[in-house]
Structure formats: C-alpha cells, structure tokens
Amino acid sequence: MAVRVLVVDDSGFFRRRVTEILDSDPQIEVVGAAVDGKDAIDKTMQLKPDVITMDIEMPVMDGITAVRRIMTMRPTPVLMFSSLTYDGAKATLDALDAGAVDFLPKRFDDISKDREEAKRKLCAQVRSVAKGSRPAPTPPPVSRPTAAARTPISRPASAPPPAAPSAPVRRGSFKLLAIGTSTGGPVALQKVLTALPANYPMPILLVQHMPGTFTPAFAARLDQLCNIKVKEAADGDMLQPGVALLAPGGKQMVIEGRSGAARVKITESDAGQFYKPCVDITFNSVAKIYPNTTLAVILTGMGADGREGCRTLKQGGSTVWSQDEASCVVYGMPMAVAEARITDRVVTLDQFGSELAGVV
Template sequence: MPVKVLVVDDSGFFRRRLVEIFSADPRLQVVGTANNGREAVDKVQALSPDVVTMDYEMPVLDGISAVSEIMKRKPTPVLMFSSLTHEGARVTLDALEAGAVDFMPKNFEDISRDSAVVKRALVDRVLTVARTRVGASFKPTARTATKVEPRPIVVSGDRGVIIPRARKKVSLVAIGTSTGGPMALQAVLTRLPKDFPVPLVLVQHMPAAFTHAFADRLNNICQIKVKEAEDGDKLTPGVALLAPGGKQMMVDSRNGGCVRILEGDERLNYKPSVDITFGSASKCYPGKVLSVVMTGMGADGRDGARMLKNSGSRVWIQSEDSCVIYGMPQAVEKAGLADDVIHLDHIGERIVKEVG
C-alpha cells in the first residue's frame, strides 16, 4: 500500500511541484491538497493521510496553528517546510513543539529544478516521517527499566580473577540526536539543575541557520546554560555547548578542556556528526564520558559509541517506545554497545543521578 500524502501550501507553484514529485513515485499517493491551514485540518479529518507536508506561512490558519489542531483532533505525522533564516528557525521550532515530526528547507530554486537528488531527498524524507509515531502518550515499559550491567574484565594473575570494570567519575556528558531531537533534548535538559556539576556537549542534526536559535530557546527554558558552540569555548560545569550546524565539533583536552569547531568535511553525511564529537571525547576523557544516543534516523553515533565503550565510558540509548524514530539508538543497541535503555521521561533524572 502506498503512503498517503496531503500537500498543504498557499503557493500554487510549490503545491503542484510537490504533487508532481510525489505522484511520480509508486510508494506515494497524493490523496489531496490544501492552500490554507483550516482546509488542511479539515482534510486530515476527511482523508486520513499517512503524512502531511505543511507550509508555515498561510492565510486563514497558519501552519503552526494547523499542526496544533491536527495533533488534538487526529494526530498525523507532519513534515514542515521552512525558510533557512533566523525567523524561519524560530517558526520551525514552534512547529516542532506543536507536534510536527521534522522539517525541510523551502527552497523555490531547488524545487523548480528537475533535480533527481532533490526529488529523492524529498521522497525519502516523506517516507521516513510517515513511519514515525506521533500523538502517543509514551509510558515506561518493563524493557525501559532494564539495566545492562557493565561488562567484567579479566585481571591478569594465576587464577585469572574476574572483577567488575572500574567506574570512573563522569567528567563530560555527551548527547547525540537527530529527527525528533529538539523536543527530546528539551525534555532532558530542562530536568538538569542549575548547579549541574559537569559540562555537556550536544549534537543535533540541524542546518546552520537553525542551531543558534535552537540554543537560545533551550537557554531560555533550562536552568543550565545552553549556547551554540564557538571555536575555543571552554568546557564548563553546568554549560551545554551545541554543535553549530554545517560544521564539526571536536572535544579537546587542552586549556583545561574546550571544543574545536571545524569546517564540515564534504565526505561526511552529517554536519555536525555525533560520531566525530563522541570519538574525540573518547580520546580526551577515556572512561569518563556519559553518552546518550537519542531519537533519529540512520546510524550516526554508533561508531563514536564504540570508541567511547572501548575507552571504558558509558553509553545509554533512548528507549524505542519513547523515540520518534528508533534508528540511531537501534544501531547502537544492535552493535551491543548500550549499557542502558532508558525512556525519555527518565533520561534527565538518570543523568543527574549518574554524575552525582
């Protein structure tokens, strides 16, 4: 069965182009279009689409209000289109808070070109968003509370005595996430107290124009300080540094601990990349990092988690039932790297307990 799509946009040109692109793929079926938010809410009720693509600036009812009403009446995965500006970032974050799953830049020039790359990216994103869970009231499950004990190590000696791996005090908390991450990070970081005793580094897959606005939003609602990382920023207790979009953030042990911001390598799929930040942290703070891989598609974070585990650090993942997309945590779990599987509602309090 093809995925049913409702296309919502007040631009006739943009609407037609999306319909053309989606209709050309047998995995998708466009079941309707709408040119304002009010019409979108009504058509979600009438047509029961699997996914909605939504513009944010529309007459009668704007995109954010439309998303909010859809989530109240008939929760449906929504992919927002937004401009790559500071205002576009602010509006997109509002839409995600209202219940939208993910977003894509609205670029008329890209969409007007007959680009196979753009078409494939659009279709893949719609298919991914259609598979996400929305509007659910997530509750902890028995699996959520499962504790994976640290693996023992063999100590050399006549009898080869096996003792538990020594646990070092946490010196750094590192969190990586992607689709569904903005609201997940908000849920975790708002649980941390003002006097949180260690520094944090955050990696969220997000365009360059969005990370500054996202850091500001987190800083306004959290007790800890959150800022978009700049090259040379010191790692400071109670301060979370968010990797800037389009670049890579590496942890550096010099100068008492800081971050280095590097231009993103075009060969890497993710800019910023969780693997890059986690991998550098494993070298600077061997055995002393508490890392968490949260909701997102793909496998970014798995290789970095392996490096952290090999250095003796702890790796946690968000539970499947509380993820928007279980891709990144699942990749870590399948690789046998997860020390603990934790429901989103409990990650913040567990971090506080772990760092003591």
C-alpha cells in the same frame, strides 16, 4: 502499502512540485492537497493521511496553529517546510513544540545542490516519519523551567533489537555528558535538559542534525527554558560544568586539550560529509580526551550517526545510553547502537532527565 500524504501550502506551484516529487516514489501516494491551515484540518479529517507536509506562513490559518489543532483532533505525523532564516528557525521550533515531527528547507537547493538527491531526501524523510503510528496529542507548552514536551509517536509492538545486558549505573564517575540526536531531537533535548539542575557538575556537548541558521535560535530557546546554561558552541569555548554547548549547524565540533581543560574546535566539514554536524566526529574526538569518563547518549533520529563514535567511546571504557523505541520519533540512531550491542542501558524519554541528574 503506500504512505498516504496530504500536501499543504498556499502556493499552487509548490503544491504541484512537492506532489510530483512524492508521487514519483512508488512507496508514497499523495491523496490530497490543502491551501491553508483550516483547509488542512478539514482534509486531514476527511482523507486520514499517514503524513502531512505543512507550510508555516499561510492565509486564513497558519501552519503552526493547524499543527496544534490536528494534534488534538487527529494526531498525524507532520513534516514542516521552513525558510532557512533566524525567524524561520524560531517559527519551525514553535511548530515542533506544537507537535510536528521534523522539518525540511523550503528551498530544495538547501536540501541538496543535487536536484535528484534533494528529491530522494524528501521522499526518505516522508517514509521515515510514517514508519510509526500517529503521534499522541501535544500537551500545552509550559514555562521555564519545566520542559514543554509532546507525547512521542506510539509504536506497534515489535521484538526489541539485541542489546548488551544493562550495566550498573556508575554514579559520580563521569566527567562529561555527550548527547547526539536528529529527527525528533529538538523536543527530546528540551525535555531532557530542562530536568537538569543549574549546578549540574558536568560539561555537556550537544550534537543535533540542524542547519546553520537554526542552531543559534535553538540554543537561545534551550537557554531560556533550562536551568543550565546553553549556547551555540564557538571556536575556543572551554568545557565548563553546567554549560551545554550545541554544535553549530553546517560545521563540525571536536574537542581538544585534556580532561579538565578541554576546549571546542569548530571546523568546516570535509567534502562529501553527509552529517553537518556529525555525532561520530564529535564523539570520536571526545574519546581521546575523556576515554573512560564520558556518558554518551543517543536520542531519537534517522540513520546511524553516532554508532561508530559510541563504539570508540565504549572501547575506551565509557558508558552509552540510548533512547527506547517506543518514545522515539524515529528509531534509527538508537537502534543502530542497540543492534551493535554498544548500548549499556535503554532509557525512555520521560526518564532521561531524572536519570542523568542522578548519575552525578
């Protein structure tokens, strides 16, 4: 059955363009279009789409307000279109807090310089967020230090992928926490990191698939909400306990030095590198410095990035945890490590914060 999509934008040209691209995919059907947030709410109730694509800035009612109301009236996966500016990043993060599941650049050239590749990515993203059933309503945001988190998309029952038997928790034996995530990651990271105490004794590395213009705003938001310090990683940053370094979008973050005196190196991506930043690249570098003392975590996300990096870490004696299917927005990256039998433990999103706080 085709994925039924509602396209929401105040620009007639953009609505037509998105509709043409989505309708070119035999697995997708555009069932309607809306010109503003209020119209989007009415069309959502009337057409009951599987996925909504939503602009942020619109007359009558903006996209963020519309997302928040849709999540209370008829929860539906929403994919936001965003401008790649700092202000656009902040607005998009607000939309994710309101309940949207992911975002894409509004300029298709920012998705990919190859026009056909940009079309394929848009269609793939729509199909991906539609795989789960509709998200549950979003709880109201709360102030620091408690996490503001929405309830993730519920999933139909399915047989879990094969995974390695759960290993006993190695409390006190870890020297580094490394987390990789993609679709659904901003809200998941916010929920996990806000549960950690200010005196958390390990350095933390964060790899979130995100454009370069978004990571400064995302790091600033996390830093404001969390007890630990969070910053966008810069070349030469030392790994310090209680400090989370977020890989800058559009680049790669690797670790150099030795355990206890490791530092970040920020590099440009090689030609043809799909993920920028890439979890595998960061995790493979971590395996050289912290071969058997890393706790690697894979959260919600599309694709399989992180699987090979986790494999390298596991071969060196480190531990791998992954998010469970039911609490993922997209069960791709965690499924990849679980199916490869790399995961030592499967954890729900609600449990991650307390479990990570308890291993030190």
